[in-house]
Amino acid sequence: NAGVMQNPRHLVRRRGQEARLRCSPVKGHSHVYWYRQLPEEGLKFMVYLQKENIIDESGMPKERFSAEFPKEGPSILRIQQVVRGDSAAYFCASSPQGTGNTEAFFGQGTRLTVV
Amino acid sequence: DQQVKQNSPSLSVQEGRISILNCDYTNSMFDYFLWYKKYPAEGPTFLISISSIKDKNEDGRFTVFLNKSAKHLSLHIVPSQPGDSAVYFCAARPYTNAGKSTFGDGTTLTVKP
Numbered sequence: 001n002a003g004v005m006q007n008p009r010h011l012v013r014r015r016g017q018e019a020r021l022r023c024s025p026v027k028g029h030s031h032v033y034w035y036r037q038l039p040e041e042g043l044k045f046m047v048y049l050q051k052e053n054i055i056d057e058s059g060m061p062k063e064r065f066s067a068e069f070p071k072e073g074p075s076i077l078r079i080q081q082v083v084r085g086d087s088a089a090y091f092c093a094s095s096p097q098g099t100g101n102t103e104a105f106f107g108q109g110t111r112l113t114v115v
Numbered sequence: 116d117q118q119v120k121q122n123s124p125s126l127s128v129q130e131g132r133i134s135i136l137n138c139d140y141t142n143s144m145f146d147y148f149l150w151y152k153k154y155p156a157e158g159p160t161f162l163i164s165i166s167s168i169k170d171k172n173e174d175g176r177f178t179v180f181l182n183k184s185a186k187h188l189s190l191h192i193v194p195s196q197p198g199d200s201a202v203y204f205c206a207a208r209p210y211t212n213a214g215k216s217t218f219g220d221g222t223t224l225t226v227k228p
Contacts, residue, residue: 004158033214042119042204042218043159056215091158095213101166102213103149106158 004107005074006092012113019079019086021110025094032075033104034067037089049075050098082114118142119207121219129227134192136222138205141186145207149216150179150190153202162203163190166210195226 005024013019025032030051035043048056049069060067064082069075079086089111093104120139128134136150146167151159165172165179165188172179178191192199202223206216 006158031214035218040220042121042220043206043216045215045217048212048214056212058215093158093214098213099211100213101147101164101210103161103164104214104216105161106151108156108158111156 004092004094004105006090006107006110008110009108010111010113012115013082014115015083016081019082019112019114021077021079021090021092021112023075023077023092023094023107025075025092026096026105029094029096029105031095031098032069033093033095034075034077035091035093035106037091037109039088043091046077048098055098079112082112084114087112087114116141117220118145119205119217119219121203121205121222123222124220125223125225127225127227128195130197131194134190134195134199134224134226136190136192136203136205136224138188138190138219139186140188140207140217142207142217143186144209145217147208147210148179148181148188149206149208150177151204151206151218152199153204153221159204192224195224197226197228200224200226 034046045059149164150162153159202221205219208216
């Protein structure tokens with residue numbers, strides 16, 4: 001039973017380009033979350049998605065960032081016109097339920113470097 | 116405004132001794148708490164959790180204590196092993212929202228042989 005799979009593991013983009021980060025949740029999990037970790041900091045919640053729906057995007061920057069979790073296929077975090085400040089580790093997590101005494105299982109992350 | 120704080124960036128203990136990692140929170144809406152362990156270049160791995168209706172939860176060498184009135188929790192590792200060396204993150208969330216955890220900045224634990 002594979003865990004949360006993220007790809008690519010490392011992504012280098014020039015300023016102004018687009019970054020697309022993919023996340024396949026644990027099989028059977030329909031709740032997906034994206035977090036961002038800046039150097040020397042903890043993980044910061046960005047967005048919570050459930051198949052085809054955005055449940056909570058309160059941590060997502062208002063511009064340039066978007067996320068989706070289609071009926072088929074992985075969840076995608078998209079960053080348009082990347083800037084140096086977007087350089088961070090982006091982690092995806094999934095859980096079998098959206099509430100209660102359940103933990104979120106994390107992927108290994110995508111390390112985005114903007115040059 | 117940091118709602119979850121881990122005031123010790125690092126902790127060093129001798130193998131076999133107890134490691135105590137501390138965490139404070141400010142948001143009264145948090146009623147479920149988790150500890151994650153993270154190695155470099157990997158994602159966080161769940162360790163142990165506790166809900167606000169309890170004050171202690173134990174799993175093998177790991178015990179989490181919750182003091183609701185002080186808004187404080189701690190993770191005890193006994194006995195500590197060199198393989199426990201990692202960054203430990205405290206996280207807190209509402210019981211009703213499994214994914215919207217607020218994380219502390221982490222404590223780097225080093226267990227010396």
